[in-house]
Amino acid sequence: MNLLFIADPLESFKIKKDSTLAMMRVAQEAGHHLWFCESRNILWKENLVVADCQSLLIKPSSTSWFELGASEARALNSFSAILMRTDPPFDIEYLNTTWLLSAAVRQGAKVFNEPAAVREHSEKLAITEFPDLIPPTLVTRELGAVEAFHKIHQDIVIKPLDGMGGMGVFRVGPDGLNLASIVETLGENGARTLMIQRFLPEIAQGDKRVLLIGGEVVPYALARIPQGSEIRGNLAAGGKGVAMLLTETEKRIAEKLAPILYQRGLFLVGLDLIGGFLTEINVTSPTCFVEITEQSSFDVPQFWLKALEKAVS
Structure with missing residues (x-):
């Protein structure tokens, strides 16, 4: 080829x-x-x-x-x-x-x-198609809506819709410290839409990257574990990558989405899951091939190539 x-x-x-x-x-x-x-x-x-x-x-x-x-x-x-x-x-x-x-x-x-x-498939907004799989989530430009969401959930994460690698992700705890300032800055005073989600303490065990290739599920995820006082598990933000077999919940979610997304033309997808909740659907340039391959018995690049050869034939 x-x-x-x-x-x-x-x-x-x-x-x-x-x-x-x-x-x-x-x-x-x-x-x-x-x-x-x-x-x-x-x-x-x-x-x-x-x-x-x-x-x-x-x-x-x-x-x-x-x-x-x-x-x-x-x-x-x-x-x-x-x-x-x-x-x-x-x-x-x-x-x-x-x-x-x-x-x-x-x-x-x-x-x-x-x-x-x-x-x-916006990498952030695509999850809204599957509301039964996601954590409590708000998408808005309005500060008042964010304040009401925070009042209900107390501990929240705020992120821009076009960020990558954990860029621009903020956590606001029960004290609400700097909530308005963060929303105004990230949202450019209402000019940009933000995603707000309930904070998931399971992030301590890792933000799991699950790969879907050719409509099939890679059996290992890469758990990107935050280090020190950091809340972000992204490798670009200093997270530690640890390959782990999928849990039953992660496998169920991945097997539900894999054929749906593949039929739409999404050959390679990276799902992000925290504590069994779907948080992102990455479709531009999903990564973690090398880390999973080096730490497990599963050769991701070979699996990708065989799926590609089949798709092209």
């Missing part, structure tokens, strides 16, 4: 734990041909969606770990599969890329995840 990875600059990869790099390595080892470009390199040209891309060779060196070929313009529908692995934020330029990728899909390209499905 010829696989095009649309990703962030290769120089920015954290090579010891980057899931996209793990995908690239396993695909190359299986004999597939790799290509690379950034989202800025996708364009509409002569009535085709084209990538100004380069062939990519992954090398064993930990310093100079990749080699790129000469740039060439190739129609997206000439690739066996296109993997959209650009990190959020999900801003207007990310949207523009998905619209171009949707045009490529109409021309016969196979894009994973399907761009229309990515647009339809």
Whole structure:
């Protein structure tokens, strides 16, 4: 297969734990041909969606770990599969890329995840489709609504809808200290919508990342455990990642959502669960392949590749 990875600059990869790099390595080892470009390199040209891309060779060196070929313009529908692995934020330029990728899909390209499905599933708001699985949740721009929610639940977490890696997440306890200031700052005085949830003390045991690949559930989750006084388990916020077998509750939730999301074109999904509650549905560039593989008997990149080969065939 010829696989095009649309990703962030290769120089920015954290090579010891980057899931996209793990995908690239396993695909190359299986004999597939790799290509690379950034989202800025996708364009509409002569009535085709084209990538100004380069062939990519992954090398064993930990310093100079990749080699790129000469740039060439190739129609997206000439690739066996296109993997959209650009990190959020999900801003207007990310949207523009998905619209171009949707045009490529109409021309016969196979894009994973399907761009229309990515647009339809806000990583924060998508959980509202499954209210029986989520903690008490409020979505609002209004300070008064947040204050009323806090009065009921006492201990809450406030986060922006477009954050990633735990960025901009605040906890407000029973004393309500700085509640108005946090809402006004994060919400830019009512200009931005926020998500507020009841604080889940089970975060101490980890914010679990559960991977769904090709409509199937990876049997191990990565518990991202907060360290010290931190409330965020995100690895980017200093959380410790520990691979764990799914609990029965986590397995039940994952098995319920996996076929639904896959049928919509979401080939790779990262569910976030705390204490058996669904808190996010990640569809842009889910991670944790390397950590789960290194700490368990389950090879996530191989599982991903077999599912991709099946989806493309």
